[in-house]
Amino acid sequence: MKSILKPLLMIAAMALGMTAAATLPARALVELNVNKGNVEPLPIAITDFQGGDALGAEISGIVSADLKRSGLFAPIDKSAFIEKISNPDATPRFEDWKVINAQALVTGSVSKEADGRVRAQYRLWDTFAGQQMSGEQFFANDANTRRVAHIIADAIYERLTGEKGYFDTRVVFIDESGAKNARKKRLAIMDQDGANIRYLSDGRSIVLTPRFSPNRQEITYMSYESGQPRVYLLQIETGQRELVGNFPGMTFAPRFSPDGQKVIMSLLREDGNSNIFAMDLRSRSTTRLTNSTAIDTSPSYSPDGSKVVFTSDRGGRAQIYVMGADGSGQTRISFGDGVYSTPVWSPRGDLIAFTKQTAGEFQIGVMRIDGSGERILSTGFQQEGPTWAPNGRVLMFFRDSAGGPKLVSVDLTGRNEQPIPTANFASDPAWSPLLE
C-alpha cells in the first residue's frame, strides 16, 4: 500500500493531548447515528483557524464545506458566534456555544514551520458534555493545504459518526467540451470536491470509463487512440501508458481487482458479442470468464475478490448477473421491471449499485447482492454510472441535462443530492480509495 504521493505530501498526524480536565464524560458524547432512517444534520460550529492569515479561514472553509456537503452536518453561520476564539488550545466557554445550539465545536490553528512546511492542528469539542473529543496536528508542504483541510474534515466526520470519512479522496472522470456531435473527451482528475483539476489526456482521441487502482496511483480506462478502442493503464504521476493485453478486437469496460493485480474487462468476439476476461497484470495471462452469444459487460469484483457482478442481455434485455471470480455459477439477480446495467459492488460488500432504465427514465439504485431489497436513490431523464465513495455511504454518478453531463453525488439513503462543480461537462466519475 505504498503511495507515490506520500513523499511529496509529507503529511504527518499526531494526537494532541487533552487540555480540558480529563474527567469522565458526565453524559454520552455527541454522536451521529448515520444508520437511522432520517438523520437530522448535526449543528456544528467551525471557527476560523488561528494564524496564517487567510490560510486559517481557508482551511476552516474547506472543512465546513466538506462536512456540510455530506448532509450529516449543519455548520453554523459564523456571524452567530458569541465567543471569539483567540487561543484554540484553551478550553472554550461552552455556554457561549450551547446558546447558539452548537453541539460540536471545532477550533484550530495553522502556522508555517521554519522548514517551509505548514502545520495545522484542530480540536473537536463536545459543547454539551463540556470536553474535548479529539485533537490532532498535521504537517504538509505548502502545496497541500487543501489536503490538510480534507484530512481534518475526515477526522471530525469519523469521530462524530463512527464511520470512515471520504473527503481526502480524488475522482477521475471524463471532461467533456464542445458540441454534442463533436464532443472533446479528456481524462481528468480532481479532488472529490471539484478542486485541483488536472488533465491526463489531450482530447485528441475519445477516452472513456476511467477507474482507479485500489492501491496504486494508476487508472485503467478505454481509449480510441490506436484507432480500435482498447483498454489501457495510466500511471497518474508519471503519465506512463500501457496497452492491456493484445487482443484481436475491441476491449472495454475495464476495472481492477481488489488486490490491484488484475484487470477485468469485456472483449469483443468476432460474431459481434462481448465476453468477460480477466488479465493478470504480472503474468499477462488471461482468463475467460463468460462465453455466451450475448453482450456480457461492465464487470465489477466483490471487495474480497471472490465474485464478479456484470451486465448481460443473454435473457433478452440487459440484466445483472453474479458469478464466481473463475466464471462459475452465473446467476441472474435483477428481476425488476426494466433494464439494468453498470453494476458496481460496494466497498463494504453488501450492496450493488446500478443504473436502471424504466418507463422512459434512468434511475440510480442499490440492491443486495442476491438482488433483493432494491432501492432507487435517484431518478432522472438521463443519468448513469454510479461509483462508490470508499466508505460506502455516498455514490457519485453523471446526469445529462441542459446540454451535457454533470456529476452528482447522493447519499446511500437517497437524500442529499449534491452537484459536483466542474468547469466543463463531466461524465464517468470513479472515486479513488482514501489517499494515504
Add this chain to the structure above:
Amino acid sequence: MGRIAALTRSPVLIALVASLAIAGCASKKTPNSAADLGLSGAGAATPGSAQDFTVNIGDRIFFDTDSSSIRADAQTTLSRQAQWLNQYGQYAIVIEGHADERGTREYNLALGARRAAATRDFLVARGVAAQRLKTISYGKERPVAVCDDISCWSQNRRAVTTLSGAGS
C-alpha cells in the same frame, strides 16, 4: 451569400448537400465534404466515387431500439451497397456501429459493435470479401442528431459503411 442564393434555386442540390453534411460528420476518416467530392462542379456523382456511394447507394442503415437485427428497409440498402462494393473492389471498408443515448455507455459500446458485425455479416453474405471489411463501435459517443427525443435517437441508432483505401 451568393452560394446560398444559388442553392435555394436548386432543391435537389440542397438535399444532396444536406445528406453529405451528415455523412461528413459521422465518418471522420472519410474526406467527403462537398469540396472534396467536387460538388461545386457538375453536381452529379462520378460512378464509383465515394460520393456516388453516399448519395446514390446510401451509406447508412438504421436499427430499432436495443436491436441489431437488419430491418427490411436496411436489407434493401445493404443489398445495394453489396452490389456497388462488389463492382468497385478497390475500396477497403470500415463499418461504424452506433447507438442512441438511451442506454449506458459500456452497454452501448457493445451494442454498436453488434450492429456493425450484423451489417458486416450481411454484406459478406451478399458476396463482399470479408477481408475488405473492418468494424468499429462508437457506442453513443458520436451522435449525428443531437436533440433529446425519438426523432434524433432513431437517426443515431445506425451503422455507417465508410470507404477508405485506394480510390477513395
